[in-house]
Amino acid sequence: MEKIPKTRWHRLLGMLLEELLTPVGIEVHTELQVMADPPKADILLLRRKHPTWTSEQLERLPDGIRESDADHILLEFKYSESVGLSAFRQAVGYDYFYKDSKELTDRQVRTFLISAKTTRKQTLDKFGYSPTDKAGVYRSRHPLLESVPLLTLNELSEEPYNAYIKCFASRMKEKKAAFRTLKGQNIGSFSMRLLWLLQGLWNHWFFKGGAPMKQELTPEQVIEMGKMWGDVYLSTLSPEELVKAVGTKDILKGLRPEERLKGLRPEERLKGLRPEERLKGLRPEERLKGLSAEEIEAYLRKLKKKK
Structure with missing residues (x-):
């Protein structure tokens, strides 16, 4: 046996x-x-x-x-x-x-x-x-x-x-x-690993009935199990429900900048930034890209008048 x-x-x-x-x-x-x-x-x-x-x-x-x-x-x-x-x-x-x-x-x-x-x-x-x-x-x-x-x-x-x-x-x-x-x-104060661990324990005890496994049940396995079931649950929530469930900080944790902004319109990505913050890091030619020669000349005349 x-x-x-x-x-x-x-x-x-x-x-x-x-x-x-x-x-x-x-x-x-x-x-x-x-x-x-x-x-x-x-x-x-x-x-x-x-x-x-x-x-x-x-x-x-x-x-x-x-x-x-x-x-x-x-x-x-x-x-x-x-x-x-x-x-x-x-x-x-x-x-x-x-x-x-x-x-x-x-x-x-x-x-x-x-x-x-x-x-x-x-x-x-x-x-x-x-x-x-x-x-x-x-x-x-x-x-x-x-x-x-x-x-x-x-x-x-x-x-x-x-x-x-x-x-x-x-x-x-x-x-x-x-x-x-x-x-x-308020589970928004919990780390994602804690949420996954609790979800994994719930799944083991109430969905699998706490049945003995053919290998040792380790914390890492329980977390992976909880992550799988937790991701399925979180995918059913609206953005508002998601923020309430896990908090904005944990939703964004671990994502690259481009992943955090994915799906937003340009004006939404820049919302709340001052003009100088929006242009920070751009080369002069990048800042002026899209402007006509007339618009650039008009702006230069305006600067000269201020002087």
């Missing part, structure tokens, strides 16, 4: 967070080495420029993380496997070795275990995890696990700032709700 390659879902989540958070000043590193040799932690969010999260950053960070004061946020993500002893050991190990190798304090680093699946109550009780005032955010009273909060994506609230990460929830109902929330946001 042919073995189906295992998709490293943390790479897809890492790509989404990179496209989402880098524009607002949060560095995102995927598969980060926590010491001189492997193992590697799934994702690191790094805040360098500000002592606390900015309002822009808070709009994109989920419950649990947005309340943290730490500059270094380590994320261990479990998509297809249930949370258990092995996952907790991993998270605690990454938390300890990252702090030790970087010489950072407990206050500077916070490690989160993120589960796409709903964690069983029996498991929560066994490891001392209790719900907080934020739905889907759990903290442990166990001395070894108190530094590792647990986020359960299926249970996070439907606030817009949770929707980005809830795209990876295991329940289709929660996935769909997250995408509906994102659809109502």
Whole structure:
């Protein structure tokens, strides 16, 4: 029987967070080495420029993380496997070795275990995890696990700032709700790569049913898939709808000057420019081209009178 390659879902989540958070000043590193040799932690969010999260950053960070004061946020993500002893050991190990190798304090680093699946109550009780005032955010009273909060994506609230990460929830109902929330946001502020990634994920989960692939599903493949479907969708929009959907800046990004002006009439291309700006770069003979000898002579007489 042919073995189906295992998709490293943390790479897809890492790509989404990179496209989402880098524009607002949060560095995102995927598969980060926590010491001189492997193992590697799934994702690191790094805040360098500000002592606390900015309002822009808070709009994109989920419950649990947005309340943290730490500059270094380590994320261990479990998509297809249930949370258990092995996952907790991993998270605690990454938390300890990252702090030790970087010489950072407990206050500077916070490690989160993120589960796409709903964690069983029996498991929560066994490891001392209790719900907080934020739905889907759990903290442990166990001395070894108190530094590792647990986020359960299926249970996070439907606030817009949770929707980005809830795209990876295991329940289709929660996935769909997250995408509906994102659809109502100002997507003009998103990069095209982020839009393509979200479109590719939507296509994989809801058109293909999330079926296993014969090769690993990589972020690059998802983006290409989203680009294909996204271009088909965008081609159906009017110019006004297109600007509203993705913003003027992203529509023009990557186009050559001649491509940006294609289809415009000459007067439309020059609209808004001063006369001297319209003629800038032209040789004298090019500036005068099309004028009759009489028009040129009349203009010269006018100049002489001014002198």
